[in-house]
Every structure is written in structure tokens, then in C-alpha cells.
Amino acid sequence: MDERPVSPALKIAAGLMFLFLLAPLLVVLPISFSGDDFMAFPPSSWSVKWYGAIFANSVMMNAFWISLALAFVVTVLSLGIGLPAAYALVRLKPPGAEALSNLFSAPLLLPTIVLGLALLLVFAPMGLIGSFQGLVAAHLIVTLPYAVRVLSTALANLPLTVEEAAGMLGARPLTVFFRVTLPMMRSGLVSTTALCFLVSFDEVVLSLFMTGPRLQTLPVAMYNHVDQQADPMAAAISVLLVVLTLAVVLVVDRTAGLTRTFVK
Amino acid sequence: MIHAEPAEMTRLAQGQGFLSLRGLTRRYDHFTAVDDLNLDVAKGELVAFLGPSGCGKTTSLRMIAGLVPASSGHIVVDGRDLTGVAPYKRDMGLVFQSYALFPHMDIARNVAFGLEMRKVPKAEAAQRVKEAIAMVRLTGREHHRPAQLSGGQQQRVALARALVVRPSILLLDEPLSNLDAKLRDEMRTEIRDIQKRLGITAIFVTHDQMEALTICDKVVVMNHGRLEQVGTPHEIYEHPKTAFVAGFVGRINRLSGRASGGVAQVAGITVSAPGFEGDVDVMVRPHRMVLSTGPAPADAGLHQLSGTVTRATFAGDILEYEVEAAGTLLKTEASTRGGEALLAPGTPVTLSWRPQDTFVYAAS
Numbered sequence: 001m002d003e004r005p006v007s008p009a010l011k012i013a014a015g016l017m018f019l020f021l022l023a024p025l026l027v028v029l030p031i032s033f034s035g036d037d038f039m040a041f042p043p044s045s046w047s048v049k050w051y052g053a054i055f056a057n058s059v060m061m062n063a064f065w066i067s068l069a070l071a072f073v074v075t076v077l078s079l080g081i082g083l084p085a086a087y088a089l090v091r092l093k094p095p096g097a098e099a100l101s102n103l104f105s106a107p108l109l110l111p112t113i114v115l116g117l118a119l120l121l122v123f124a125p126m127g128l129i130g131s132f133q134g135l136v137a138a139h140l141i142v143t144l145p146y147a148v149r150v151l152s153t154a155l156a157n158l159p160l161t162v163e164e165a166a167g168m169l170g171a172r173p174l175t176v177f178f179r180v181t182l183p184m185m186r187s188g189l190v191s192t193t194a195l196c197f198l199v200s201f202d203e204v205v206l207s208l209f210m211t212g213p214r215l216q217t218l219p220v221a222m223y224n225h226v227d228q229q230a231d232p233m234a235a236a237i238s239v240l241l242v243v244l245t246l247a248v249v250l251v252v253d254r255t256a257g258l259t260r261t262f263v264k
Numbered sequence: 265m266i267h268a269e270p271a272e273m274t275r276l277a278q279g280q281g282f283l284s285l286r287g288l289t290r291r292y293d294h295f296t297a298v299d300d301l302n303l304d305v306a307k308g309e310l311v312a313f314l315g316p317s318g319c320g321k322t323t324s325l326r327m328i329a330g331l332v333p334a335s336s337g338h339i340v341v342d343g344r345d346l347t348g349v350a351p352y353k354r355d356m357g358l359v360f361q362s363y364a365l366f367p368h369m370d371i372a373r374n375v376a377f378g379l380e381m382r383k384v385p386k387a388e389a390a391q392r393v394k395e396a397i398a399m400v401r402l403t404g405r406e407h408h409r410p411a412q413l414s415g416g417q418q419q420r421v422a423l424a425r426a427l428v429v430r431p432s433i434l435l436l437d438e439p440l441s442n443l444d445a446k447l448r449d450e451m452r453t454e455i456r457d458i459q460k461r462l463g464i465t466a467i468f469v470t471h472d473q474m475e476a477l478t479i480c481d482k483v484v485v486m487n488h489g490r491l492e493q494v495g496t497p498h499e500i501y502e503h504p505k506t507a508f509v510a511g512f513v514g515r516i517n518r519l520s521g522r523a524s525g526g527v528a529q530v531a532g533i534t535v536s537a538p539g540f541e542g543d544v545d546v547m548v549r550p551h552r553m554v555l556s557t558g559p560a561p562a563d564a565g566l567h568q569l570s571g572t573v574t575r576a577t578f579a580g581d582i583l584e585y586e587v588e589a590a591g592t593l594l595k596t597e598a599s600t601r602g603g604e605a606l607l608a609p610g611t612p613v614t615l616s617w618r619p620q621d622t623f624v625y626a627a628s
Contacts, residue, residue, distance in 0.1 A: 161364040164331055165422075167351045168358040169378035169429065183368040
């Protein structure tokens, strides 16, 4: 990216914007270290007891492992379905590829509450509510559009001649895909993985419709917890989630370059 | 896959060349990119496909490579009909204008790729990669990534990568067009030297007549998907068969005239035009028109036109003139070998040229 001089006014505007975005964290972070038994800002005493409380809370720990497993399965499936779909749309260009590609992004245009309600109506008679499979299917609806989009863009930006060159050197189409196309899509693959994982891990609305009393994801467990008691544990979990997200973003930045991955 | 009938096979086998194109055609919905291309290329020849952009030269090359399917016609290499065969089974090397190196592999692995696909034993492959890299003078750069090399170096890697597998034919698609002028001249000679040393049959697609004339054994001039002329660089330049070839290869002056009874009247002089009737275009290359001042040199054997200098340009090695004669602007040039001074505009001059330097075509 080219570096251009930034005017002081723009710097101030950007600073205010960042402050606005960070404001929740500026409240949550102190509260997470509160020694009080209820959420209050500023806290009257300091402690790390609420971090300890998370690990002692079996409901939260259960929900964490379910969310982790769910995000993992959803990410693997998104890549497994999104990659062939993107390849078909971009490289094989079936008739109506443009329309199909728009159709695949359609779920992103629907409010998740509408999607959630629709899924509830469809999944309930099938007995999928409160099941892991149901959650996976629901999350795929929101992660797949991202996966297909990002992978299509990554694929479309590849010079076709490099793949043709591999073919001319005697590589069969499948060999070309695994030895040339896929490695060249690395940054697209890394960003798709990160995006799908985070979208699934953070998803609340759809999960609220899909979860039952015996199967809760972490965001749903947090929601229920806050609903019932106002202790600062939710703040401590939030801080841990921010740290996790930051870690994912840093990994993406180190392996693929953040601007290259998300901006293009 | 197109299967040739027995009678057709006989006809195909009669092809003279190592590479034979028979009626090769590529049609798209609204236009024909390549129309009935017939060509024979002998083993070890370097043949240029020359023409303006959109003339079908690249489509022809991609059909030979198998990257674009032929609508009809045949591609025969060494007696084997390759029409419809997948590119990866054709055993041809292709060098792209954009280099098309594998960005995620180092130079050695780029060059080794084709050998790996052919399952050449490791030790032999390593030796051949080493030789190929040495051939393009990049020894020591084996473990660089393509992005760390200059354009010229990348194109040399692409050349080594294509040649290391010892392909039956080397295809070059505008390989020098992305390089700057000085590098282009060097690479041109280098490609020719390597091609001759290996004795490999090669097709060189270019829009640059200099590249075609200077390094190729044969030039195929194409326009609007059709073959205009095939010949040695000398034939193409000295005996252009069509007005297009005369105008595209080298510079040209164009005069309009009328022909009847085997001669044409143009700008008040008579030129030989056997077989032409009606409107004709008479063409002469600028540097074949000799410019002289004062009374015209009396030479009955030369065609001569009197005119006036309208524009004079000093270009170092040569002096460039625009002369108005018989209502037409003609370009010509004079050498500065003897330190000649530039003539002033308005100077009356005479242009003289040999009859054999006069090309006559039916008016388009």
C-alpha cells in the first residue's frame, strides 16, 4: 500500500473512531479484574478470582469445549465444501455462475434472527434442535458464504498461465490443483479458516435457536449466565475471547499478511 | 477427440514437416480467430508467427499446445496426430510472455517440476536441472524465489524449465514483450543460440517484425486469422505477397495508380504490373528511394519522381525526409556516412528506385 501523508484532522477522527470501538473493552477489562460479587464500574476492589471461577464452572467449561469442537468442525466443512464450490464457479464457469455466486452469498443478507426462526421451524420436526449436527448445519449457513466468497476471490486472482505452465510440463489436472493452485491460494485459505472459525465461535443468535438445555455453546452459556446473575465472570470470559480472537488475527497476519488477506 | 479416417491418415502422413498443421481452425460465436491454417515446420527450424494483435497467432500457438481446442483441422507432430490430446500428454515446452513461474517454489524446483512429472530418477534429474540452470547462466541462483529475480532472469528460468524435459517442440508466446529494449535484444540472440545448439523445433509468436526477421528461419505472417505469407525473412521482406505483408513487415510508401495491359500508370510514371487491371496500390520501401538534388541522374533503368522536401529530420545515423511528389507524401531517408547536411524544406529533389523494388497489389 502506498504511504500518503495523513492530515491531523483525519488522525483525530480515526483516533475517536478507535476509542469508540475500544470503549466496551475499556469497561470490560477493569470489571474482569473486579473483586466485587456483582458488575460495577469502577470496581471497588481488585482480584483475579473471576478468571479462576471460569475454570471451576463446569457449565462454562463444557460450553467452551463444545464451541471449540463446533468451530473446528464447521471450519473444516466450510473449506471442504467452499473450495470445490469456488473452483467450479471460477474455473469451470458453468452457465449461470454469476447468479449462483450471488445466491450463495444470500444468507449474509438475511437477518440472523430470520434465519434462526426459519431453521427452528425446519429443524424442530427433524429432531435436530439441541443436537451437534443441527448446530453444525446452522453455522455452515453463515460461514459458507464467507468461504465461497473469499476462496473465489483468491482463485480468480491467480494467473491462469501458471496452471497452464504446470500442465504443459506434464502435470495432470489434479496434480496441478494440489501442487500449484492450492499452494498459490495459501493466503486465501488462511483467511477463510480464520474467518469461519471466528464467525462460528462468536455466533449467538442462530445458536440460541439451535441449542437445548444439554448442549450450549460458549456465547449462549454466557448469555444465559448474564441473564440470571450479574457477576463479573462474563467480563472475564469476554476478555479471554478478545485474547483468542487477537491470537487468531495475529497468526493470520504472520502467515499471510492481514491487509493482503482481508482487504483484497 | 477427432479420429482421422484412413484416407485422411494417408494425407496427414504425407505432410512434409516435423510439425504439420492441416486446416487448423478456431471459431468463436461471432468470429473466426484462426481460419484454415496449413503449415509445415521442419525439424530444428525456428519459425515466427508474426502479425498484429488479434491476428490469431497466439490462438494458433495455444491450439498447438492444446490449451485451446481446435474447431476443426489437425495438428501432427512427427507423424502422430495430436489433435484432441490433452496438453500434459503433448510433450511440448511453452514459454509465456508473463513467465508463469511457480511463485511458491525456488528456481531449482521450478526447473525440476517437469522432470518430477516424468518420474525421472532423482540423481539424473538433479544433474539435468544443474545443466539447464547453467545453460541460462543462472548458476548460484538455484535457491532464489522467482520474485527475487529480474524479468530477464525469470524468463531465462522459464526457458530452462521448458527445455529441461527435452520437449519435442518449444513454443514461445511473445517471450520478450515484457522486457525492456536492451534486454530484449540480448534475450533474442540467447534464445536463438540455445535453440540452434539443441537443434529443437520452435515456434516463436511475436508482433515485433525485428524479432521475426533477425532470429527466425521462417516467418509466418498472419492477419485476421488467415495466413498471409510463409517464407524466409528475406522472401518476406523483399517479395511480400500481399499489401498487408508489405505494410506490416518494414516501412512502406504507398502510391495509387491504374493498371492495364501489363503496366500501371502511377504519379506520371509507368511501372511494370503484369496480370493487373484497374486500380492498384504501388509500394516502395522508403530507404530504397534514393534522394538526389539538382537534375535527375539520367538512368533509364530507374523509376524517378520529382518532388519537394516538406519535412526534414536529423536522426543521427540517418536523415529522414518527407517529400511531396505528384500530390503524395513519400518518406525516404539518406545516410549520414559522409557527414551529409540536412536539406532544407522546399528543396527540389528527385527520388529514384530500382524497378525490382516496386511492389504492385490490387487496390484494397
